[in-house]
Amino acid sequence: MLDIKKIRSEFPALHQMVHDSPLVYFDNGATTQKPDVVIERVQHYYENENSNIHRGVHYLSQEATSRHEEARVIIQKFINAADSKEIIFTKGTTESINLVASSFSKKFISEGDEIIVTEMEHHANIVPWQQVCEEKGAHLKVVAVLEDGSLDMESYKMLLSDRTKIIAVTHISNVTGVINPIKEIIELAHGQNIPVLIDGAQGVSHTKVDVQELDCDFYVFSGHKLFAPMGIGVLYGKESWLEKLPPYQTGGEMIKNVSFERTTFNELPFKFEAGTPNVGGALGLAAAIEYITAIGIEDIEAHEKELLDYGTQQLSKIENLRIIGTSDNKASVISFIFEDIHHYDAGTILDQLGIAVRTGNHCAQPLMKRFGLSGTIRAAFAFYNTKEEIDKLVSSINRVRKMFI
Amino acid sequence: MLDIKKIRSEFPALHQMVHDSPLVYFDNGATTQKPDVVIERVQHYYENENSNIHRGVHYLSQEATSRHEEARVIIQKFINAADSKEIIFTKGTTESINLVASSFSKKFISEGDEIIVTEMEHHANIVPWQQVCEEKGAHLKVVAVLEDGSLDMESYKMLLSDRTKIIAVTHISNVTGVINPIKEIIELAHGQNIPVLIDGAQGVSHTKVDVQELDCDFYVFSGHKLFAPMGIGVLYGKESWLEKLPPYQTGGEMIKNVSFERTTFNELPFKFEAGTPNVGGALGLAAAIEYITAIGIEDIEAHEKELLDYGTQQLSKIENLRIIGTSDNKASVISFIFEDIHHYDAGTILDQLGIAVRTGNHCAQPLMKRFGLSGTIRAAFAFYNTKEEIDKLVSSINRVRKMFI
Amino acid sequence: MSIESSAAEIVEEFEMFDTWLDKYNYIIELGQELEGLDSQFKEQKYLISGCQSQVWLTAEFNDGKVYFKADSDAIITKGIVYLLIRVLSGNTPTAIVDYDLSFLEKIGLKEHLSPTRSNGLNSMIKQIKLYALVYQTKEKQR
Amino acid sequence: MSIESSAAEIVEEFEMFDTWLDKYNYIIELGQELEGLDSQFKEQKYLISGCQSQVWLTAEFNDGKVYFKADSDAIITKGIVYLLIRVLSGNTPTAIVDYDLSFLEKIGLKEHLSPTRSNGLNSMIKQIKLYALVYQTKEKQR
Numbered sequence A, B: 001m002l003d004i005k006k007i008r009s010e011f012p013a014l015h016q017m018v019h020d021s022p023l024v025y026f027d028n029g030a031t032t033q034k035p036d037v038v039i040e041r042v043q044h045y046y047e048n049e050n051s052n053i054h055r056g057v058h059y060l061s062q063e064a065t066s067r068h069e070e071a072r073v074i075i076q077k078f079i080n081a082a083d084s085k086e087i088i089f090t091k092g093t094t095e096s097i098n099l100v101a102s103s104f105s106k107k108f109i110s111e112g113d114e115i116i117v118t119e120m121e122h123h124a125n126i127v128p129w130q131q132v133c134e135e136k137g138a139h140l141k142v143v144a145v146l147e148d149g150s151l152d153m154e155s156y157k158m159l160l161s162d163r164t165k166i167i168a169v170t171h172i173s174n175v176t177g178v179i180n181p182i183k184e185i186i187e188l189a190h191g192q193n194i195p196v197l198i199d200g201a202q203g204v205s206h207t208k209v210d211v212q213e214l215d216c217d218f219y220v221f222s223g224h225k226l227f228a229p230m231g232i233g234v235l236y237g238k239e240s241w242l243e244k245l246p247p248y249q250t251g252g253e254m255i256k257n258v259s260f261e262r263t264t265f266n267e268l269p270f271k272f273e274a275g276t277p278n279v280g281g282a283l284g285l286a287a288a289i290e291y292i293t294a295i296g297i298e299d300i301e302a303h304e305k306e307l308l309d310y311g312t313q314q315l316s317k318i319e320n321l322r323i324i325g326t327s328d329n330k331a332s333v334i335s336f337i338f339e340d341i342h343h344y345d346a347g348t349i350l351d352q353l354g355i356a357v358r359t360g361n362h363c364a365q366p367l368m369k370r371f372g373l374s375g376t377i378r379a380a381f382a383f384y385n386t387k388e389e390i391d392k393l394v395s396s397i398n399r400v401r402k403m404f405i
Numbered sequence C, D: 001m002s003i004e005s006s007a008a009e010i011v012e013e014f015e016m017f018d019t020w021l022d023k024y025n026y027i028i029e030l031g032q033e034l035e036g037l038d039s040q041f042k043e044q045k046y047l048i049s050g051c052q053s054q055v056w057l058t059a060e061f062n063d064g065k066v067y068f069k070a071d072s073d074a075i076i077t078k079g080i081v082y083l084l085i086r087v088l089s090g091n092t093p094t095a096i097v098d099y100d101l102s103f104l105e106k107i108g109l110k111e112h113l114s115p116t117r118s119n120g121l122n123s124m125i126k127q128i129k130l131y132a133l134v135y136q137t138k139e140k141q142r
């Protein structure tokens, strides 16, 4: 059981008034708030340890290098990667996907090849692949989504072909919270020797991830959705794949030797890390991971499940409210619409009542189109949220309904 | 005149003991220390304002969006760009250069074309262009460096041709501190309608930059070398160029509409900013710029000039010490070698004495080759450094010499 | 009525409300009042991009003056665009292009009525001014 | 002498020094003492990458034991690689592959003798173990 009161006291941003009401922060799908330990870790770094890393012989540089590489190991352990060199620091999920799409396609995509994504992907896991297809004359194949928000696995199986070169699928939908059967998806793909990239932007913060057990080839996520600062993210890749991919960005750190005749690149993980890394961000991410690990991912999952069940139950009672994504394999995210009130109108008044929900298409226009919607209202619960906050959401929705109907 | 004592008190990292000696931080070419106002700005953001931006209708998101866009305007004013949409946030110089190299070459580089760089560039301003040349069958042309570390302008003029498609040159050498005549370089290039990218990684922190007066087409720099956090950087581009270039990374934020049939991209500056931006970093950078602007760039330049002159004079007295880069148009950076002691040996012992200098090739192997060196020792002075610290460097060098000779 | 006096009138109206609730209720009322557009105008080419809700805007040029009509699928947005139209519609292109719309700030709903990217107000104002600019240019060319 | 006892010997030697200055002076002395390599070995193929200074390392396999020789253009690096060689040279491939080199930490020059990327110690150890591994495999294949 989580000590929610203690936990909430550790997140300074949760304790503020918004439009004269205490903030209820349910926009965790967009970004999460940060615990003191993370904020302080970054501050401590800049006050005491700040230095450019890897090549400096002086004390600060060596220390910062050690901390940075320790952070890599903490991340490795967190997702149970086989080796810390399989952890590449990026600025976020979007960059991680762009990296793989760019480097993978340079070597492995040619005309007529196929790439599989799903109808529920975030734009970050669609557009880079679309660009690759356009450049290479390849084709984007799209797995359909069923009425309850889950993947149509039959559609997936039918799309798998000997022209499929890579599959990119989200772990958890950022719109509906639906958890995809990624293990099965990966197994089926591997049966035909096709690598799979998992977009874990929403995955890591809601559930335990074990990349070796999943056997995924790439797993990507953002720090800022995992209680860590912005500007830092992760690309996990199997060593064998990372070895095969050409570098992405080039410059300092990622090279071994440069001459105008010939440049040789560094080893993993540095080969993919051009330029001065975001050391402060990496340390913040490591601190966030240590924080949630100490709380316990299982306990977090249990608490979030409670919130999900309670929220679903309470919201379902509201007239003309429809939940999008009714599959029962879901993380603590509830997207809903009103049959009679526009999501923007509702979101605006909820904001006035101190409730931060996200409204709109959630960077998932194809999924909106699938459901014939222009947008939804999304309440994404983190482990620091409470049932009382859900009650507040419900009573606020009732006020909203009174204003418009 | 700067109030150095006050200034130093505002940089917490400067006040620490390293190996039992008070730290003398001369590794400012690699990264600079951060003033309290910057550290606090980031902290304040995460404690009070943290939110994902641009698309949220709720209070925190709107506020964070406003702060982020205000930061863009502060940067615009700082380098006197014509419009804030000419300021693109990146993670640093390396990414900015990769962005331009990739997007520019997609549209404007074909087989047989030429790209001009110089022999004194940082690897970040060589390798991306080298990669482009390799991909497109274009040729990299290299402006020679003279014995005093300055550019051979005759060599530059001879390389300019009707096959030249872009010129990429550093504002200030990160090895020697030599300031390039970029205005003249740009004028000559523009005489033949060739755009110029200026690598301002070392430029912005040492001298006033006015991109309109320079008339450069692109100017790039990193926040962390300008007293701001890591993980944030800037690409300035003339609107007309940025409009012409295709997007670089793709995903959320930078798109207008996504469907599996067709994706349309957003306007400037968002077109080049895929994914959740580093809002905390952007605010930190804005705070750093406000801080140094309040101190006064002219006063900073004057103080650094004093340090440069004093340092040059004092170091020149030391036996068997040779300064690399003797041109008299220099920023406050001194690279030197000993004829009889390896730079690594010297750097190691200087570190034991509390002095942080950088040793090695400074990610500029071609320049090392030009001077027949395997590396140098570099003392890069920031405005918070003092003559007393230079004295300490000199006396420490004398101790080093005693140990090895 | 001149732009300035319509704007002043609106500011005055809003001053009567003490709470954000009343202000929003009023905007909602305005939104419900605003005559919508015929479905023939609810097309891609009249759609203003950059808003979370869909906003369609049409303009007509008559006797040296520009007349706007608008619609939105969200009521609050409709109320807001109503305010813009009430102030600007029926004025000369030049007057519209030049007017700075600072009255919006005085209404006291900063987060909605200050032009940030997310609420789409910026895009609406841009589109309105663009129409005016086009007519202004056309007039000059005659 | 076994690897363990050479290592213990070195740790003991360093215990005699109180200050980092003395320790470095000793390393410098060792570096100056270490017989360098002939110029024919100072070639790309013997060069260890990842060090700020250049380090060349050669190995010979004789009677079931591996013998190392090394050189560097930096004296401190030469002193450090001397310590490694002194402990490891003349041992069986298996002993070398298995030894964990934790004695380096006990010497008390953490920033130099703990394997971080920047000082190149990591690369030296890797290269030494790689040689040993190759000979180990060769032996097994016979």
Ligand SMILES: Cc1ncc(COP(=O)(O)O)c(C=O)c1O
Binding pocket: A029, A030, A092, A093, A094, A095, A122, A124, A125, A170, A172, A173, A174, A199, A201, A202, A222, A363, B252, B274, B275, B276, B277
């Ligand atoms: C499923 C999913 N993928 C990708 C992203 C993009 O993440 P970022 O903006 O941090 O790069 C998000 C964030 O909104 C997401 O929810």
Ligand SMILES: Cc1ncc(COP(=O)(O)O)c(C=O)c1O
Binding pocket: A252, A274, A275, A276, A277, B029, B030, B092, B093, B094, B095, B122, B124, B125, B170, B172, B173, B174, B199, B201, B202, B222, B363
């Ligand atoms: C001249 C120059 N260019 C580019 C860079 C690369 O900057 P960053 O590592 O911040 O991307 C540096 C930093 O060392 C530099 O000094």
